[in-house]
Amino acid sequence: MAKTTKPTTTKPTTTKPTTPGTPRRAREQAGKTRLAEPGTPARKPLRGVSQIRAFFRRNTTPIYFVSPTAFNLLGVDRWVSGFHYVNYLDSFDGTHPRVFVPQARGVDGFGSMEEMNNHLLAHPEVYDLVREKGRGKAVLVMFDEETERLAGELGIEIAMPSAALRHRLDSKLVTTRLGNEAGVPSVPNVLGRVEDYDGLLALSASAGLGEDLVVQLPWGDSGKTTFFVDGRQAFEAAAAEHVLTGVELKVMKRIDCRAVAVEAVLTRHGTLVGPIMADITGHPELTPYQGGWAGNDVHLDVLDDKQRARARVLTEHLGDRLASEGYRGFFEVDYLVDTGSGELYLGELNPRLSGISSMTNVTAGAYAELPLFLFHLLEFLDVDYEIDVAEINSRWADPDTIDVWSQLVIKHTGEDVGLLTEAPATGIWRSGPRGRVTFDRPATDWHDLCDDTEGFYLRIAGPGDYLYKGADIGILVSRGRLQSGEGTLTPLCRRWVDGLRRQVRATPVGELPDSATVPAAK
Incomplete structure (x- = not known):
């Protein structure tokens, strides 16, 4: 087991220039946003955390978090005045004062988060929201060049690095190379292309990686493009779902980790x-x-x-x-x-x-x-x-700043497709004896959880949404450990998952009217 004693660490020297020969002041200037307009009184620099905290409490620049749900930044509105969530899915049934969901959402036929975010930015109701609240900044988890264009038309600046830069850095191949240059080692690996399983073995042998391998495509999320290959059958099964031949791959030695x-x-x-x-x-x-x-x-x-x-x-x-x-x-x-x-x-x-x-x-x-x-x-x-x-x-x-928090993303794990008719509501739930899970009280985030018998559940898929393989059902946040040190789910975790899943009901797609539009699995 890991130690619990207080570590003795030296303060990192992160105030040095990152590139030899680049003066610190020049680097700081390069990182700043545009200067105030001519005639505008200069604002004094904020010095230290207390002044920064006060600045955000008085913030007057509208900030829009554009995303399918409010999950990633839920609770930030407690810290930042003028913070708004612009979402496609209404996890709160209209009860969260900072969450905006268009009434006319349209049909969810989106193939990616970027497409859904672009739909939101192009929506007339979002245009009206920005006109009412004011032009400001937008933050997003995922976006592309089309998102940047749509935000520009709204008069909103995306407060993120460019889509082109993010896309390039997001490649697992680029990450590996940058890590090597930064002195951050990767699991023993080799980058290259293969035409078949025999080619994979030859590529692996060139780096002495063996035959028990992990193969990754450059891009992908939630493990969808990571494959564990310990033989020809495993390779062919992965190749049946994704193109693995003729494209550059990252091939790693499989380790216990x-x-x-x-x-x-x-x-x-x-x-x-x-x-x-x-x-x-x-x-x-x-x-x-x-x-x-x-x-x-x-x-x-x-x-x-x-x-x-x-x-x-x-x-x-x-x-x-x-x-x-x-x-x-x-x-x-x-x-x-x-x-x-x-x-x-x-x-x-x-x-x-x-x-x-x-x-x-x-x-x-x-x-x-x-x-x-x-x-x-x-x-x-x-x-x-x-x-x-x-x-x-x-x-x-x-170590005194480390407390216990856990979160679970509960997905639909079956191959079946259905239309949701019942789903647990967003709010604080309680896990009782014999695994019984009951709704306790409404809440807009997880900051008010009292102990590990309570959990905040954020509904992702609600009645009227489709379930398909890999679809997010909901997210649970707990003040208790949900995974043991050995990597197994704790009894508390299993009680939560079983109890919440029992409250999900869906009509199989085969029993729906012929006119129903069923989305493809994402």
Whole structure:
């Protein structure tokens, strides 16, 4: 088991220039947003966390989080005045004062989150909302060049790095190369193309990786493009679902490992690193995908003292390397911990908000400082600010800022397709004796959970939505551990999953009228 004693860590030196020969002042200027218009009184720089906190309480720039649901940034509206959620799915049945969902949503035939976000930005009701609330900034988890065009037509600036830069950095192949250059090692691997299984073996042999392999395509999420290949049959099964021949692949030696994740913000002053959490991955009770992400646990024993310090330093190194690519703002890193040697390897780099942003912004560290997301916003608002990155990172690294939080993403794991008729409501639920799960009270986020007998459930799919393989049903947030140190789901977790699933009802697609439009699995 990991140690629980207080680590002895030195303060990281993240205020140095990231590129040799680049003066710090020039780097800071490059990271700032545009200057005030001529004639506008200059605003004094914000100095320190307390002034930044007060600035956001008085914020007058409308900020729109455009996403299918409010999940990733739920609760940020407690910190930022003028923060609005623009969503396609109404998890709150109209009761959340900051959530806007168009009344005329249209039919969900979207093939990606980007398509759904573009639909929202092009929606007449969203145009009316922006006209009422004012032009401002937009933040999104996923977007593309079309999103940038639509936001421009609305007069909204996307407060994120460009879609083109994000797409390039999102490639697992690019991530591997950048990690190597930053001194952040990956699991032994080789990059290349193959035409068949024999070609895969030849490529693997060239790097001495053996025949028990993990094969990844450059892009993909929730484990959908990660394949565990230990023979010809496994390769052919993966190739039947995705094109693996003639495209560049990342081929890794398969190791016994567990996954951890951390989010960070690359600011003009250096990289701020958030809490480290364990990934809940691949459990068939939660997801149909073998390597699929299904949640996270935040607690002190995710890593031991030495590993925790190393993960934070490696993340800072990645931030420095990203700065030289012109990147700034939020990013998330997955590490693979070799259960034998204890070594940390770079798994993935996600240059965006992510599924763990919800946890990052609710921990004790966030309340002692500020949610990391607010430092991201500062990079895209017309304000100058000064912070001591090393000092803040030292406080985030303190074990006293680590409390217990967990989240589960519950997906539809079957092959069947159906139309939902009943689904658990959003709010705080209670797990009672003999596994009984009951609705306790309405709530708009998980900040008011009292103990591990309560859980906040965010409904994703509701009555009238379709269930299909991999569809998100809902997300549970708990103050208790949902995964053991050995990587198994805890009894508490199983009670929650079983109890919530029992309250989901759907009509099989074969029993629907012929006129029903059934979406394809995403």
